[in-house]
Every structure is written in C-alpha cells, then in structure tokens.
Amino acid sequence: MKLQRIQRLSQIISTVLYNGYFPGLWMGVIYQGVLKYIPCPGLNCYSCPAALLSCPIGALQLTIAYGKFHIPLYIAGFVSFIGAIVGRMVCGWACPFGLLQDIAYKIRSPKISVPHRIQQMRYIILIFGVILFALIKQEPWFCKMLCPAGTLEAGFPIIALNAYLHEQIGVLFIIKVGFLVLFCIWMVVSKRPFCRVFCPLGTLYSFFNRISLITLTFDASKCSRCGLCFKTCPMELSVQNGGTLSTQCIRCLRCMRCPEGAVRIVWRSTVPCTTQRRLHSPSGEAIQRCVTVKN
Amino acid sequence: MIKIKNFKNYVQHYAPWYIAVGAIMAIAAGIAIDEHHMIFSYAIVVCLNCIGLG
Structure with missing residues (x-):
C-alpha cells in the first residue's frame, strides 16, 4: 500500500476513534465515560456529541483558567511526551481537522500559497488566545471565540440535535460560523491554512520538531x-x-x-x-x- | 568518559529522552493534584459557552 494511502487511512481511523460515541450523534448528548479523562493527540472538540476523548487545547485552557495552580501539568506532560517522540507527526497522521483540509484542497479551484509572514501568527494565537486570555478571562477563550473545529464538530451537531438551543444562537456564534466559512474557503485554495497560520496544538508540537526521536x-x-x-x-x-x-x-x-x-x-x-x-x-x-x- | 565536543549535538541526541521522562513525571504530578478529574468534570458538561453559544 502506498504511504499516502496509509496516511489517509490513519487520519480516518484516528477521526473515528476520537469520535466513536455514535449514540451521541442521534441523542444529542455528549459522552460522559472515563475515556474523557484522556486527551486525544489531535485537535478534536470534546463538546462534539460523538467525542470520546478530550481536546488537549480545550483541556489546557481549562487547567490554566480553573486549575488549582493554573499550571497545566497533565496536558503539558501529554503534549511534551508525544512531541518528544514524534514531533509534529500527529498533525499529518492523526488530526481530524488536518484530514478535512487535505480533502478540501482536492476540490478543483485556483490555488494560492500562504504567505510566509502570516504563518508567524500561530505563535500569537498560542500565547495570547490560548494561554494569556484563558488566564486573564478565566475561560477557554480560544474555544469560545475562535476555534473553527469546535464550531464544526460541536456547535453545528449540538444545535441540530437540540431544538431548544436554537434561541441561544447569537452574534458570537454567527461570527464563529463566519470564521469557519472563511477557513473552509481558504482550505480549498491553499494547502492546510489552519495548520500553518492558526493551530495552537500544532504550534505546541512544532517546538519538538528539531529534537524528536x-x-x-x-x-x-x-x-x-x-x-x-x-x-x-x-x-x-x-x-x-x-x-x-x-x-x-x-x-x-x-x-x-x-x-x-x-x-x-x-x-x-x-x-x-x-x-x-x-x-x-x-x-x-x-x-x-x-x-x-x-x- | 565521553568527551562532548559539541553541546548542541549532545542536546539534540539526549533531549527527547529527558523530555519524555519529564513529561511522564508531569502527567503523574497532574494526576496527583486531580487535574485530569477537573478536565473530565468540565468536558462532560455540554459547555455551551465554550462553543460560542449562550
């Protein structure tokens, strides 16, 4: 089997494993079992009705915002361990949002490259959006305000499956949907724009790329x-x-x-x-x- | 005795092992102070605020 097919298979299997709670998809309730103790290696919203595991970025912000010492030992240890072994390999092999971007880029359209300078924005997102704002605002700010993966995997299914939540849709959710649409268009014309410009989890793993085993x-x-x-x-x-x-x-x-x-x-x-x-x-x-x- | 001529090379070769061991210790420390349970207790609630609803 070609390496590219193995990679695609790995992406699909990991997406299914992260989101293996299928009853949640028709009942509209999220999984509440012990597997939620474990973060998944890729970016996958834990508020998704099918999610079995926790999102490391969501969990990181929760620990910074509400933790006993505001130091995310458990998540930092988890991310560091994976990073030390494989570096940023998770982004290529086991991230559902990466899979979505790879598929979207196959759509025939004019293609443009992502300017190198704006790729540095991911550090700003990580430092301010994920760490500092979680600490200052005492909430998972990145998930609430920005994360397009959360809007796609959790926002849409939860609203679709729970009619009583329709009245909860406000300006913030509409802005988040707009943000998701923007990324969806961008991922059709550019290769992995979210990973290159935005993803805080990929940025965390990237620090280990030079030294990984x-x-x-x-x-x-x-x-x-x-x-x-x-x-x-x-x-x-x-x-x-x-x-x-x-x-x-x-x-x-x-x-x-x-x-x-x-x-x-x-x-x-x-x-x-x-x-x-x-x-x-x-x-x-x-x-x-x-x-x-x-x- | 191994004479290390280049510190950068030494770091590049041993750092992942040190980080991996440190990471396991950090996970253990996180579990000891109940961090995993705190994440769990938030993650099992449909956090409408967290996904831009409410």
Whole structure:
C-alpha cells in the first residue's frame, strides 16, 4: 500500500476513534465515560456529541483558567511526551481537522500559497488566545471565540440535535460560523491554512520538531533538484532549505517519495555525536547537518 | 568518559529522552493534584459557552 494511502487511512481511523460515541450523534448528548479523562493527540472538540476523548487545547485552557495552580501539568506532560517522540507527526497522521483540509484542497479551484509572514501568527494565537486570555478571562477563550473545529464538530451537531438551543444562537456564534466559512474557503485554495497560520496544538508540537526521536534526514548529495518534494509537501516546505527540520514540517512523509531516496525517516541515535558533517549543495552552500553521524 | 565536543549535538541526541521522562513525571504530578478529574468534570458538561453559544 502506498504511504499516502496509509496516511489517509490513519487520519480516518484516528477521526473515528476520537469520535466513536455514535449514540451521541442521534441523542444529542455528549459522552460522559472515563475515556474523557484522556486527551486525544489531535485537535478534536470534546463538546462534539460523538467525542470520546478530550481536546488537549480545550483541556489546557481549562487547567490554566480553573486549575488549582493554573499550571497545566497533565496536558503539558501529554503534549511534551508525544512531541518528544514524534514531533509534529500527529498533525499529518492523526488530526481530524488536518484530514478535512487535505480533502478540501482536492476540490478543483485556483490555488494560492500562504504567505510566509502570516504563518508567524500561530505563535500569537498560542500565547495570547490560548494561554494569556484563558488566564486573564478565566475561560477557554480560544474555544469560545475562535476555534473553527469546535464550531464544526460541536456547535453545528449540538444545535441540530437540540431544538431548544436554537434561541441561544447569537452574534458570537454567527461570527464563529463566519470564521469557519472563511477557513473552509481558504482550505480549498491553499494547502492546510489552519495548520500553518492558526493551530495552537500544532504550534505546541512544532517546538519538538528539531529534537524528536523520530526525525527526517535529507542527503543533499543524492538530491537531483527535481522539485517533487516541494510539489507534494502539504506545508509547502523546501526540503533543500532545511524543510525536514522546520517547525512547520508535519512529518506526513510525502517527501519520501523522492526517486533518489534523499529523504529518510530515522530514529535518532542515543549516542551523542562527536563530530558534525555538513551536507553541501552543488554550489557549496551548507544545507543541513546530518544527525546520525557519530565517531 | 565521553568527551562532548559539541553541546548542541549532545542536546539534540539526549533531549527527547529527558523530555519524555519529564513529561511522564508531569502527567503523574497532574494526576496527583486531580487535574485530569477537573478536565473530565468540565468536558462532560455540554459547555455551551465554550462553543460560542449562550
């Protein structure tokens, strides 16, 4: 089976596993079992009637807002553990909203790339929208005001399944729907705009990309500069310019389709490197350190 | 004795293990102070406010 098909299958299976409480979809009530103690690795609203697990971003804000010490140890530990092992791989393999964006981009339309400068906005969203406003406002501010995943997965089903809630629809919900529509249009014309510009969970995982145990290496000496890796990358990263170690790399492994085998996935060695070998482009410019070299 | 010539390389090789162990300890500490239960108690309520309703 092709790697891309395995990835798509993994995305579908994880979406079903996160949202496996099917009775909730016709009763309109959310799951109240012990699985809600566990956060899911991807972005999936816990207010969704079918959600079995908690959303790590929602849970993070709840702990910051209402926790005993306002320090989210449980969620920070959970995110750090996954990040230390796989980096941002969850975004590529196990996020329902990532799956939605991948499918939406397949719709035929004019395509535009996401400007690099606005991609830095995700740090502002994380620091202010998720951490500071939760602390100051004492509420899950990001979920309430911004999260399009929550509007799609929780807002719509809950309103559709509970008629008495129709009168609760106010300006805020309409603004949130508008925000979701904006992202839905954007994800048709651009590759993964939510992940690149907005997602606070992906931003948290991205801090671990450079040090995670599972990592990607690029051998510039094998590269024929055919550009296949750039064309297939859902984050529009250039492998030749250190894309495999970028904070935006979601480890979808599509760049491993390289016919020359220049990109490899490796388990980082536990033996410390005592030397560094620099790989060079034909022009002599240093490209990327090889992390598996040891004496 | 291993002589570490490059601290950055050393960090890149050992950091994920340290972080993983630290993360497990953080999860244990979170469970010890009942954080998981607090998340659960909020997550089981249909938080209308949390999804922009109400």
